[in-house]
Amino acid sequence: MSDWSIVALTLRTAALSTMLIVPPALAVSWLLARHRWRGKSLVETLVALPLVMPPVATGLILLHVLGRRGAIGGWLHRTFDIDIVFTWRAVVAAMMVMSFPLLVRAARVAFEEVNPRFEQIARTLGASDARVFATITLPLAARGIISGMLLAFARAIGEFGATILVAGSIPGRTMTLSLAIYNLVQLGRDADAFRLLGFAVVIAFAAVWIAEVTTRRR
Protein backbone atom coordinates (compact mmCIF):
# COMPACT_ATOMS: atom_id res chain seq x y z
CA MET A 1 0.00 0.00 0.00
CA SER A 2 1.78 3.12 -1.20
CA ASP A 3 1.77 6.51 0.46
CA TRP A 4 0.08 7.95 -2.58
CA SER A 5 -2.86 5.58 -2.51
CA ILE A 6 -3.39 6.36 1.19
CA VAL A 7 -3.26 10.09 0.45
CA ALA A 8 -5.59 9.65 -2.54
CA LEU A 9 -8.13 7.66 -0.51
CA THR A 10 -8.05 10.30 2.22
CA LEU A 11 -8.44 13.23 -0.16
CA ARG A 12 -11.20 11.50 -2.10
CA THR A 13 -13.29 10.57 0.94
CA ALA A 14 -12.76 13.97 2.58
CA ALA A 15 -13.75 15.79 -0.61
CA LEU A 16 -16.88 13.65 -1.01
CA SER A 17 -17.77 14.17 2.64
CA THR A 18 -17.42 17.95 2.27
CA MET A 19 -19.55 18.01 -0.89
CA LEU A 20 -22.26 15.90 0.73
CA ILE A 21 -22.60 18.05 3.84
CA VAL A 22 -22.84 21.35 1.94
CA PRO A 23 -26.58 21.25 1.06
CA PRO A 24 -27.86 20.17 4.51
CA ALA A 25 -25.36 22.41 6.32
CA LEU A 26 -26.41 25.44 4.29
CA ALA A 27 -30.08 24.72 4.91
CA VAL A 28 -29.57 24.32 8.67
CA SER A 29 -27.30 27.33 9.01
CA TRP A 30 -29.63 29.54 6.99
CA LEU A 31 -32.57 28.51 9.18
CA LEU A 32 -30.49 29.17 12.30
CA ALA A 33 -29.29 32.55 11.02
CA ARG A 34 -32.51 33.94 9.57
CA HIS A 35 -35.43 32.42 11.42
CA ARG A 36 -36.79 31.76 14.87
CA TRP A 37 -38.60 28.50 15.32
CA ARG A 38 -39.61 25.99 17.93
CA GLY A 39 -36.87 23.54 18.75
CA LYS A 40 -34.17 25.82 17.38
CA SER A 41 -31.97 25.56 20.47
CA LEU A 42 -32.35 21.79 20.42
CA VAL A 43 -31.13 21.65 16.83
CA GLU A 44 -28.27 24.03 17.69
CA THR A 45 -27.20 21.69 20.49
CA LEU A 46 -27.52 18.54 18.40
CA VAL A 47 -25.48 20.06 15.60
CA ALA A 48 -22.72 21.11 18.00
CA LEU A 49 -22.64 17.75 19.78
CA PRO A 50 -19.98 16.04 17.60
CA LEU A 51 -17.64 18.95 18.40
CA VAL A 52 -17.73 18.29 22.12
CA MET A 53 -18.35 14.55 22.36
CA PRO A 54 -15.40 12.13 22.30
CA PRO A 55 -15.10 11.16 18.61
CA VAL A 56 -14.93 7.51 19.65
CA ALA A 57 -18.34 7.86 21.31
CA THR A 58 -19.75 9.39 18.11
CA GLY A 59 -18.19 6.49 16.23
CA LEU A 60 -19.89 3.98 18.51
CA ILE A 61 -23.27 5.62 17.86
CA LEU A 62 -22.61 5.54 14.12
CA LEU A 63 -21.57 1.91 14.30
CA HIS A 64 -24.93 1.02 15.79
CA VAL A 65 -27.02 3.22 13.53
CA LEU A 66 -25.19 2.30 10.32
CA GLY A 67 -24.58 -1.40 11.03
CA ARG A 68 -26.68 -4.07 9.35
CA ARG A 69 -28.88 -4.27 12.39
CA GLY A 70 -29.05 -0.51 12.82
CA ALA A 71 -31.91 1.71 11.72
CA ILE A 72 -30.22 3.30 8.69
CA GLY A 73 -27.70 0.56 7.94
CA GLY A 74 -30.34 -2.16 8.06
CA TRP A 75 -32.64 -0.28 5.74
CA LEU A 76 -29.85 0.39 3.23
CA HIS A 77 -28.80 -3.26 3.35
CA ARG A 78 -32.32 -4.59 2.77
CA THR A 79 -33.38 -2.04 0.18
CA PHE A 80 -30.26 -1.39 -1.86
CA ASP A 81 -27.94 -4.16 -0.69
CA ILE A 82 -25.50 -1.47 0.37
CA ASP A 83 -23.26 -1.96 3.36
CA ILE A 84 -21.78 1.02 5.18
CA VAL A 85 -19.81 -0.22 8.14
CA PHE A 86 -16.18 -1.20 7.44
CA THR A 87 -16.32 0.18 3.90
CA TRP A 88 -15.13 3.47 2.45
CA ARG A 89 -18.71 4.72 2.89
CA ALA A 90 -18.28 4.50 6.65
CA VAL A 91 -15.14 6.62 6.33
CA VAL A 92 -17.20 9.27 4.53
CA ALA A 93 -20.05 9.00 7.05
CA ALA A 94 -17.71 9.51 10.00
CA MET A 95 -16.05 12.46 8.28
CA MET A 96 -19.46 14.00 7.49
CA VAL A 97 -20.74 13.80 11.05
CA MET A 98 -17.52 15.14 12.55
CA SER A 99 -17.09 18.06 10.15
CA PHE A 100 -20.77 19.06 9.80
CA PRO A 101 -20.76 21.33 12.90
CA LEU A 102 -17.74 23.27 11.61
CA LEU A 103 -19.42 24.07 8.31
CA VAL A 104 -22.72 24.97 10.00
CA ARG A 105 -20.94 27.37 12.36
CA ALA A 106 -19.02 29.10 9.60
CA ALA A 107 -22.00 29.31 7.25
CA ARG A 108 -24.27 30.59 9.99
CA VAL A 109 -21.91 33.45 10.79
CA ALA A 110 -21.58 34.14 7.06
CA PHE A 111 -25.36 34.32 6.62
CA GLU A 112 -25.75 36.50 9.70
CA GLU A 113 -23.25 38.95 8.28
CA VAL A 114 -25.29 39.48 5.12
CA ASN A 115 -27.16 42.74 5.60
CA PRO A 116 -30.90 41.86 5.39
CA ARG A 117 -31.33 45.23 3.67
CA PHE A 118 -30.03 43.79 0.39
CA GLU A 119 -32.47 40.91 0.57
CA GLN A 120 -35.36 43.28 1.31
CA ILE A 121 -34.53 45.54 -1.60
CA ALA A 122 -34.21 42.54 -3.92
CA ARG A 123 -37.73 41.52 -2.89
CA THR A 124 -39.14 44.96 -3.63
CA LEU A 125 -37.57 44.58 -7.08
CA GLY A 126 -39.75 41.52 -7.68
CA ALA A 127 -37.39 38.69 -6.76
CA SER A 128 -38.78 35.45 -5.31
CA ASP A 129 -37.31 34.01 -2.11
CA ALA A 130 -35.37 31.43 -4.10
CA ARG A 131 -33.92 34.10 -6.40
CA VAL A 132 -33.00 36.31 -3.43
CA PHE A 133 -31.16 33.39 -1.85
CA ALA A 134 -29.34 32.39 -5.03
CA THR A 135 -28.40 35.88 -6.26
CA ILE A 136 -28.00 37.92 -3.06
CA THR A 137 -27.65 35.86 0.13
CA LEU A 138 -25.46 33.06 -1.18
CA PRO A 139 -22.95 35.20 -3.13
CA LEU A 140 -22.60 37.63 -0.21
CA ALA A 141 -22.01 34.76 2.21
CA ALA A 142 -19.82 32.78 -0.21
CA ARG A 143 -16.51 33.72 1.32
CA GLY A 144 -17.46 32.53 4.79
CA ILE A 145 -19.03 29.39 3.38
CA ILE A 146 -15.93 28.51 1.37
CA SER A 147 -13.67 28.95 4.37
CA GLY A 148 -16.08 26.79 6.38
CA MET A 149 -15.87 24.13 3.66
CA LEU A 150 -12.08 24.16 3.82
CA LEU A 151 -12.12 23.81 7.60
CA ALA A 152 -14.62 20.97 7.31
CA PHE A 153 -12.38 19.36 4.69
CA ALA A 154 -9.34 19.70 6.96
CA ARG A 155 -11.29 18.23 9.87
CA ALA A 156 -12.36 15.33 7.65
CA ILE A 157 -8.75 14.65 6.65
CA GLY A 158 -7.77 14.44 10.31
CA GLU A 159 -10.74 12.33 11.41
CA PHE A 160 -9.61 9.37 13.51
CA GLY A 161 -11.71 8.36 16.50
CA ALA A 162 -15.07 7.89 14.85
CA THR A 163 -13.53 6.43 11.69
CA ILE A 164 -11.58 3.68 13.41
CA LEU A 165 -14.74 2.43 15.12
CA VAL A 166 -17.12 2.56 12.21
CA ALA A 167 -14.76 1.86 9.30
CA GLY A 168 -11.94 -0.04 10.91
CA SER A 169 -8.48 0.40 9.49
CA ILE A 170 -8.45 -1.82 6.44
CA PRO A 171 -5.40 -1.19 4.21
CA GLY A 172 -6.41 -0.05 0.75
CA ARG A 173 -10.07 0.30 1.69
CA THR A 174 -10.65 2.35 4.80
CA MET A 175 -7.16 3.20 6.01
CA THR A 176 -6.90 6.98 5.78
CA LEU A 177 -3.85 9.09 6.50
CA SER A 178 -4.56 9.42 10.21
CA LEU A 179 -5.28 5.73 10.64
CA ALA A 180 -2.18 4.79 8.66
CA ILE A 181 0.06 7.00 10.78
CA TYR A 182 -1.29 5.40 13.95
CA ASN A 183 -0.87 1.96 12.45
CA LEU A 184 2.73 2.57 11.39
CA VAL A 185 3.68 3.91 14.81
CA GLN A 186 2.14 0.82 16.38
CA LEU A 187 4.32 -1.31 14.15
CA GLY A 188 7.40 0.67 15.08
CA ARG A 189 7.84 1.97 11.53
CA ASP A 190 8.46 5.54 12.64
CA ALA A 191 10.24 6.61 9.46
CA ASP A 192 7.22 5.62 7.32
CA ALA A 193 4.90 7.34 9.81
CA PHE A 194 6.91 10.54 9.56
CA ARG A 195 6.69 10.50 5.78
CA LEU A 196 2.89 10.34 5.99
CA LEU A 197 2.97 13.02 8.66
CA GLY A 198 4.61 15.26 6.06
CA PHE A 199 1.63 14.78 3.74
CA ALA A 200 -0.80 15.50 6.56
CA VAL A 201 0.98 18.73 7.45
CA VAL A 202 1.07 19.92 3.83
CA ILE A 203 -2.65 19.22 3.30
CA ALA A 204 -3.72 20.84 6.58
CA PHE A 205 -1.49 23.84 5.96
CA ALA A 206 -2.88 24.34 2.46
CA ALA A 207 -6.51 24.09 3.61
CA VAL A 208 -6.15 26.53 6.50
CA TRP A 209 -4.08 28.93 4.42
CA ILE A 210 -6.63 28.99 1.60
CA ALA A 211 -9.37 29.54 4.20
CA GLU A 212 -7.45 32.50 5.60
CA VAL A 213 -6.84 34.03 2.20
CA THR A 214 -10.44 33.68 1.04
CA THR A 215 -11.91 35.22 4.20
CA ARG A 216 -9.54 38.17 4.24
CA ARG A 217 -11.43 41.37 3.46
CA ARG A 218 -10.32 43.15 0.37
Added chain:
Amino acid sequence: MSVALNDIVLPLAHFTLEVTVTMTARTTGLYGPSGAGKTSLLEVIAGLRKPLRGDVSIHGRIVNDLPPRKRRVGYVPQDDALFPHLSVRQNITYGGAIDDAVIDVLDIAHLLERDVKHLSGGERKRVALARALLSHPEVLLLDEPLSGVDSELRARVLEYLVRIRDEFPIPMIYVTHDLAEAGVICEEVVMMEKGRVVPST
Protein backbone atom coordinates in the same frame (compact mmCIF):
# COMPACT_ATOMS: atom_id res chain seq x y z
CA MET B 1 -53.05 57.69 -8.53
CA SER B 2 -52.84 57.46 -4.80
CA VAL B 3 -51.35 55.74 -1.84
CA ALA B 4 -53.71 55.46 1.09
CA LEU B 5 -52.91 54.36 4.61
CA ASN B 6 -55.93 53.68 6.74
CA ASP B 7 -55.63 53.33 10.50
CA ILE B 8 -52.10 51.90 10.37
CA VAL B 9 -50.77 50.91 13.80
CA LEU B 10 -47.16 49.79 14.22
CA PRO B 11 -45.35 49.83 17.58
CA LEU B 12 -41.78 51.13 17.27
CA ALA B 13 -39.01 51.43 19.86
CA HIS B 14 -39.99 54.82 21.34
CA PHE B 15 -43.54 55.37 20.17
CA THR B 16 -46.29 53.80 18.15
CA LEU B 17 -46.80 54.67 14.53
CA GLU B 18 -50.47 55.58 14.09
CA VAL B 19 -51.24 56.92 10.66
CA THR B 20 -54.23 57.57 8.47
CA VAL B 21 -53.39 59.53 5.35
CA THR B 22 -54.20 59.60 1.66
CA MET B 23 -51.52 60.83 -0.71
CA THR B 24 -52.94 61.77 -4.09
CA ALA B 25 -50.39 64.23 -5.42
CA ARG B 26 -47.83 63.30 -8.12
CA THR B 27 -45.16 64.01 -5.53
CA THR B 28 -45.86 63.96 -1.83
CA GLY B 29 -43.23 65.05 0.65
CA LEU B 30 -43.14 63.19 3.93
CA TYR B 31 -41.54 65.75 6.17
CA GLY B 32 -40.58 65.60 9.82
CA PRO B 33 -37.68 65.46 12.27
CA SER B 34 -35.40 62.41 12.39
CA GLY B 35 -37.06 59.59 14.24
CA ALA B 36 -40.60 60.64 13.39
CA GLY B 37 -41.32 57.25 11.83
CA LYS B 38 -41.03 58.33 8.18
CA THR B 39 -38.78 55.46 7.11
CA SER B 40 -40.97 52.95 8.97
CA LEU B 41 -43.96 54.29 7.10
CA LEU B 42 -42.19 53.75 3.75
CA GLU B 43 -41.35 50.22 4.84
CA VAL B 44 -45.00 49.60 5.67
CA ILE B 45 -45.96 50.75 2.17
CA ALA B 46 -43.23 48.57 0.63
CA GLY B 47 -44.36 45.56 2.68
CA LEU B 48 -41.05 45.23 4.50
CA ARG B 49 -42.74 45.83 7.86
CA LYS B 50 -46.06 44.39 8.83
CA PRO B 51 -48.27 46.77 10.82
CA LEU B 52 -50.31 45.48 13.74
CA ARG B 53 -53.40 46.54 11.89
CA GLY B 54 -54.59 48.89 9.18
CA ASP B 55 -54.86 48.90 5.41
CA VAL B 56 -52.34 49.95 2.79
CA SER B 57 -53.72 50.59 -0.66
CA ILE B 58 -51.77 51.55 -3.75
CA HIS B 59 -53.87 53.06 -6.53
CA GLY B 60 -57.04 51.63 -5.02
CA ARG B 61 -55.69 48.09 -4.61
CA ILE B 62 -55.40 46.87 -1.04
CA VAL B 63 -51.93 45.32 -0.73
CA ASN B 64 -51.95 44.22 2.93
CA ASP B 65 -51.41 40.58 2.11
CA LEU B 66 -49.11 41.05 -0.87
CA PRO B 67 -45.42 40.28 -0.31
CA PRO B 68 -42.96 43.08 -1.24
CA ARG B 69 -42.17 41.48 -4.59
CA LYS B 70 -45.77 41.84 -5.73
CA ARG B 71 -46.39 45.37 -4.50
CA ARG B 72 -44.67 47.10 -7.41
CA VAL B 73 -42.98 49.75 -5.32
CA GLY B 74 -39.64 51.29 -6.20
CA TYR B 75 -38.02 51.69 -2.82
CA VAL B 76 -34.77 53.66 -2.68
CA PRO B 77 -33.53 53.47 0.91
CA GLN B 78 -31.39 56.12 2.53
CA ASP B 79 -28.25 53.98 2.29
CA ASP B 80 -28.98 53.07 -1.40
CA ALA B 81 -28.37 49.38 -0.61
CA LEU B 82 -26.67 48.79 -3.97
CA PHE B 83 -25.78 45.10 -4.19
CA PRO B 84 -22.05 45.20 -3.43
CA HIS B 85 -21.16 42.04 -5.36
CA LEU B 86 -22.78 43.15 -8.63
CA SER B 87 -21.74 45.68 -11.25
CA VAL B 88 -23.77 48.81 -11.90
CA ARG B 89 -25.39 47.14 -14.91
CA GLN B 90 -26.28 44.01 -12.92
CA ASN B 91 -27.67 46.18 -10.14
CA ILE B 92 -29.97 48.26 -12.29
CA THR B 93 -31.25 45.29 -14.33
CA TYR B 94 -32.00 43.22 -11.23
CA GLY B 95 -35.69 44.07 -11.38
CA GLY B 96 -36.20 44.69 -15.09
CA ALA B 97 -34.62 45.15 -18.52
CA ILE B 98 -32.48 48.14 -19.30
CA ASP B 99 -34.28 51.19 -20.68
CA ASP B 100 -32.37 53.92 -22.47
CA ALA B 101 -34.79 56.62 -21.35
CA VAL B 102 -33.95 55.92 -17.71
CA ILE B 103 -30.22 55.70 -18.46
CA ASP B 104 -30.34 59.03 -20.29
CA VAL B 105 -32.39 60.92 -17.75
CA LEU B 106 -30.11 59.80 -14.93
CA ASP B 107 -26.97 60.16 -17.07
CA ILE B 108 -25.42 56.85 -15.99
CA ALA B 109 -24.47 55.33 -19.36
CA HIS B 110 -20.77 55.79 -18.57
CA LEU B 111 -21.13 54.03 -15.20
CA LEU B 112 -22.69 50.77 -16.40
CA GLU B 113 -19.58 48.58 -16.28
CA ARG B 114 -18.27 50.06 -13.05
CA ASP B 115 -17.98 48.27 -9.77
CA VAL B 116 -20.45 49.83 -7.32
CA LYS B 117 -17.65 50.20 -4.78
CA HIS B 118 -16.10 52.88 -6.97
CA LEU B 119 -19.08 55.23 -7.21
CA SER B 120 -19.43 58.64 -5.56
CA GLY B 121 -22.40 59.38 -3.32
CA GLY B 122 -24.28 61.14 -6.11
CA GLU B 123 -23.55 58.35 -8.60
CA ARG B 124 -24.73 55.72 -6.13
CA LYS B 125 -27.98 57.58 -5.67
CA ARG B 126 -28.59 57.79 -9.42
CA VAL B 127 -27.84 54.07 -9.84
CA ALA B 128 -30.24 53.24 -7.00
CA LEU B 129 -32.91 55.40 -8.65
CA ALA B 130 -32.37 53.68 -12.00
CA ARG B 131 -32.62 50.25 -10.37
CA ALA B 132 -35.94 51.20 -8.78
CA LEU B 133 -37.31 52.76 -11.99
CA LEU B 134 -36.39 49.80 -14.21
CA SER B 135 -38.52 47.46 -12.11
CA HIS B 136 -41.57 49.38 -13.41
CA PRO B 137 -42.95 50.45 -10.05
CA GLU B 138 -46.36 52.00 -9.54
CA VAL B 139 -45.00 54.28 -6.87
CA LEU B 140 -41.50 55.47 -6.02
CA LEU B 141 -40.56 55.57 -2.34
CA LEU B 142 -37.52 57.79 -1.83
CA ASP B 143 -35.98 57.93 1.62
CA GLU B 144 -33.96 61.11 2.03
CA PRO B 145 -32.39 60.86 -1.42
CA LEU B 146 -29.93 63.66 -0.70
CA SER B 147 -28.66 62.27 2.59
CA GLY B 148 -25.54 60.45 1.40
CA VAL B 149 -24.57 63.16 -1.06
CA ASP B 150 -21.91 65.84 -0.53
CA SER B 151 -23.47 69.24 0.03
CA GLU B 152 -22.03 70.75 -3.17
CA LEU B 153 -23.58 67.96 -5.25
CA ARG B 154 -27.03 68.07 -3.69
CA ALA B 155 -28.37 70.63 -6.13
CA ARG B 156 -27.35 68.36 -9.03
CA VAL B 157 -28.97 65.26 -7.58
CA LEU B 158 -32.07 67.32 -6.90
CA GLU B 159 -32.09 68.25 -10.61
CA TYR B 160 -32.07 64.57 -11.52
CA LEU B 161 -34.98 63.97 -9.18
CA VAL B 162 -36.92 66.80 -10.80
CA ARG B 163 -36.17 65.25 -14.21
CA ILE B 164 -37.47 61.86 -13.04
CA ARG B 165 -40.60 63.55 -11.79
CA ASP B 166 -41.10 65.34 -15.08
CA GLU B 167 -40.14 62.49 -17.46
CA PHE B 168 -41.81 59.49 -15.85
CA PRO B 169 -45.44 59.41 -14.78
CA ILE B 170 -44.78 57.59 -11.52
CA PRO B 171 -46.07 59.06 -8.27
CA MET B 172 -43.38 59.71 -5.68
CA ILE B 173 -43.34 59.72 -1.93
CA TYR B 174 -40.35 61.71 -0.86
CA VAL B 175 -39.08 61.49 2.70
CA THR B 176 -37.04 64.45 3.90
CA HIS B 177 -36.29 66.49 6.99
CA ASP B 178 -35.61 69.58 4.89
CA LEU B 179 -38.66 71.66 4.08
CA ALA B 180 -36.88 73.66 1.38
CA GLU B 181 -35.94 70.45 -0.43
CA ALA B 182 -39.56 69.25 -0.20
CA GLY B 183 -40.65 72.61 -1.59
CA VAL B 184 -38.54 72.16 -4.72
CA ILE B 185 -39.84 68.74 -5.65
CA CYS B 186 -43.17 68.12 -3.93
CA GLU B 187 -46.67 69.26 -4.74
CA GLU B 188 -47.94 68.40 -1.30
CA VAL B 189 -46.26 67.93 2.03
CA VAL B 190 -47.40 65.66 4.84
CA MET B 191 -45.88 66.49 8.20
CA MET B 192 -45.05 63.76 10.70
CA GLU B 193 -44.04 63.87 14.33
CA LYS B 194 -43.59 60.99 16.78
CA GLY B 195 -45.37 58.50 14.56
CA ARG B 196 -48.38 60.66 13.74
CA VAL B 197 -49.39 62.89 10.90
CA VAL B 198 -49.59 66.51 11.99
CA PRO B 199 -52.81 68.04 10.62
CA SER B 200 -52.06 70.85 8.19
CA THR B 201 -53.45 74.21 9.24
